Amino acid sequence: MKTATLILAGILALGGQAAWSANVQNTKMKTCNAEATEKALKGDERKAFMKTCLSSKPASTLTAQQQRMVDCNKEAKDKQLTGSARKDFVNNCLKTH
Numbered sequence: 001m002k003t004a005t006l007i008l009a010g011i012l013a014l015g016g017q018a019a020w021s022a023n024v025q026n027t028k029m030k031t032c033n034a035e036a037t038e039k040a041l042k043g044d045e046r047k048a049f050m051k052t053c054l055s056s057k058p059a060s061t062l063t064a065q066q067q068r069m070v071d072c073n074k075e076a077k078d079k080q081l082t083g084s085a086r087k088d089f090v091n092n093c094l095k096t097h
Contacts, residue, residue, distance in 0.1 A: 028054060068097045 032053035036046050062070065072093035076086045 068094055072097065 032050055035053065036049050039049070041049050069090075072090045075093060076089050079089070081089050
């Protein structure tokens with residue numbers, strides 16, 4: 001029973017990943033199409049633009065708060081802070097940025 005549950009959970013996780021991936025690709029396609037239309041691209045120019053747009057990595061999907069956390073953690077690492085000194089630094093960094 002336990003093995004069957006684990007197998008089912010794995011299958012569901014893979015299916016969820018595929019659905020998420022398809023949704024990301026659909027969103028990217030819509031965004032690239034809108035941008036190509038906005039630029040009034042036609043024919044080969046549009047095809048080249050779409051190829052580049054669809055193959056490029058998405059822009060950072062981090063929220064402003066998440067980006068601040070990444071930056072503050074990087075700065076704490078650069079300063080080689082650990083323990084409570086690191087925690088205090090990151091807390092203050094997040095408040096001031």
